[in-house]
Amino acid sequence: MLKIENVYKTFNKGTINEKVALKGLNLEMEEGDFITVIGGNGAGKSTMLNMIAGVYPVDEGSIIIDGKDVTGEPDYKRAKYLGRVFQDPMLGTAADMELQENLALAYRRGKRFGLKWGLPVREKAIYREKLATLGLGLEDRLATKVGLLSGGQRQAITLLMATLQRPRVLLLDEHTAALDPKTAAKVLELTNEIVGENNLTTLMVTHNMRDAIRMGNRLVMMNDGRIIYDVRGEEKEKLEVSDLLQKFTEVSGEEFANDRMMLQ
Amino acid sequence: MAMVVLAGLDPMALFRALPGAFAQGLLWGIVGIGVFITFKVLDIPDLTIDGTLATGGATAVMCILAGMSAPTAMIIATLVGAAAGLLTGFFHTTLGIPAILAGILSQIALYSINLNIMGRSNQAVSVDQYHLIISLRFIPKAILVAVIFNIVIMAATYWFMGTEYGTTLRATGCNQAMANAQGINTKKVIVVGLILSNALVGLAGGLIAQYQGNADVNMGRGAIVIGLAAVIIGLVLGESIFGKRLNFVGRMTFVIIGAIIYYIVITVVLWLGFPSDDMKLFSAIVVAIFLAVPYLSGKKKASFRKAGGKR
The missing domain is CATH 3.40.50.300 (P-loop containing nucleotide triphosphate hydrolases)
Known part of the structure; x- marks a missing residue:
């Protein structure tokens, strides 16, 4: 491999x-x-x-x-x-962007970024479901700016992002x-x-x-x-x-x- | 003393000057959106635009003088502006020159290019001889045209920033390590951002040149400061009113409002009798104050002096 x-x-x-x-x-x-x-x-x-x-x-x-x-x-x-998670919890996510926007980028990792809408409504259900598996209650905070979350939460999100596309x-x-x-x-x-x-x-x-x-x-x-x-x-x-x-x-x-x- | 000064002022003169200031503010709002893309979204202060604005103006005026229609001339001005952004992007990403320096290099290069485009330092285009899209001779129409341009540009920018590609642009400005890990070619994205920003500034240059009836090689001097003033005044104002609820469209709207406020303040200051020679000094002071506000208010909340005072 x-x-x-x-x-x-x-x-x-x-x-x-x-x-x-x-x-x-x-x-x-x-x-x-x-x-x-x-x-x-x-x-x-x-x-x-x-x-x-x-x-x-x-x-x-x-x-x-x-x-x-x-x-x-x-x-x-x-x-x-590759999926990557860094030592610094600040490095894995974009702080000024919403949680769902971060996930949408990770969902497209390695694909072509085109001029289609970056955050289709139908994908939100997928993100909510995936976030629920973390057990941190983040599934209700899709529109929260990641910068407002704790280091541990951000690291868990980075881990999820790294594996959203296998x-x-x-x-x-x-x-x-x-x-x-x-x-x-x-x-x-x-x-x-x-x-x-x-x-x-x-x-x-x-x-x-x-x-x-x-x-x-x-x-x-x-x-x-x-x-x-x-x-x-x-x-x-x-x-x-x-x-x-x-x-x-x-x-x-x-x-x-x-x-x-x-x-x- | 103050009474004496005020007594000598003509309120009607100010009243007559305000619509013009409003129109100019709207046109500079386009520059503000260009600066917003680089300074706020990409987190790169791009000084190219001091040159680009004059390039856009010079290109539009020369095209119109050569017999082209004003809309065609402005499309060309936009494309030439985009090329200026590409140049800075090349300096910055391919040659590894720091962004500020890359912008300064392009700006200086553009000065000569602008002189070459016009053949001399100033070229007039009269609204009496040519079909111009916008002119200070017809202020109400100018305001209408400027508003339409602003709405279209805002809608287009909002759409683009919401697309997959636009999202990569925002991610690059926010966290390059994260962007790279998601497979985003951040260098390319930065170049695209610079191209878009300078295309808007080139377009604004074309509009401003028609509005004032001439293109001048110095018309862009200090454009970055005015653009920053629009962005900073607008966002400080918008965030103080709407706080965290201020969304992307809201922020762009307030950038345009910031540009309008800037021009109204300048008009009032001139009306009060300050010499126009001092306007750039005044602009610099205003921008410095607004740039310092977030820093100083943050410091006020948590300062060493305060921490020391507790003992």
Whole structure:
């Protein structure tokens, strides 16, 4: 479904701020895989997602989505294959536009935007129904400006928008990191529901090891621009946080000292 | 002292000047809608229009002098205005020049282009010799024509912004990351927005040139400030009356009202005896005040001084 082949990326090449983010990254995702991604700061987790989404071009290597080489396509062209939820809840929605207008855009993701009316009345019922599945009471607030909603609500909406048109791959970039614990738990629960019901191929970056173990069918650990550990199925289900810490020390030769990583 | 000044004024002179101010305000309302598209919807201050307005005027006047009908001349003026927007869009999106600078570059380039179009700095077109659509010689008819243009342009803009493509334009102005993630080519959308805005300004230039009976290479100087004044005065007024209920059509209507208020205020200020040389200074002050109002009133609600005073 998704194939990352030998991808290299260096930011600010030739300057004092040069940062090698990806060093020959390889990853192959099967249809229906739900992979959680963990790793320390600067391991290249977000860069990997940005490379898949086409936010920046790769220096070397290729990205293949559903058999199609998209390496040369910019982000807006790849959008038809991808659903994205960002870490910042403000990034996924247009604050000055109504909830239903945001959904109408997502409903047309990857299609041609023409001169037909942008928000046909018949679609409102679909949006209302989809919003009801979130269980946040948003189905009665179709005409509300998204900017008036909370971060958690906006993140739930972004998740819905990312999956309104079935994406080939769903990219979640620490999408609960900016939320309070209770809201984060709710959004994760919704994530599990939506991914499970639609059997979506999903790549989720998280800094919470417990979530990484608990969710999905496969877990990868990144370090220094590469994948250093890839575990799936039964073996993954038996994982403990202590195993991950040990694995990290083993492979990287360093202590997993990272204040952002939740250890328990 | 004040009494002496007021006693020297002729109320009838003001009364006679007001319909003209109203007509001019309506024409500049079209410029206001152009500025509304870039400044408010796309969130890009586009300075091209100082050049575009004169380009529209020059094109329309030269076409009419060459024997074309006024409507044809105005269609050409609109298209040339659109081309000016395309130029700025090219500078901004393809060459990566910051929007403000891209607009300034086009504006300066247009100055020379406008001189070339007219062959000199000023070209007159007399309503006695040509069939003009609008002229200050017939104010009631001018107001009627201007109102019709405003209604048609508002309806067209409202329709466009409600279409799928128009929605992508609004999303791009609001959140580019989100727009990209929905598959919107934001660079292209920005160029389209600049084209539309400048097409409207070109059209307004054609109308204004006919109205005043000439095109001048300097007729667009400060157009962006007047356009901003219309947008800001209109929206501040509209939001203070209707608050959050002010919808898209309402906002455009108030932009036009803003332009009318601007011209009426200018007329009153001139009538009070202020020198016309100072009008641009006056405009700048008015726009600065209205731009500062939202910032300062926000600061008043939550200021460091107030926070410090609690202790």
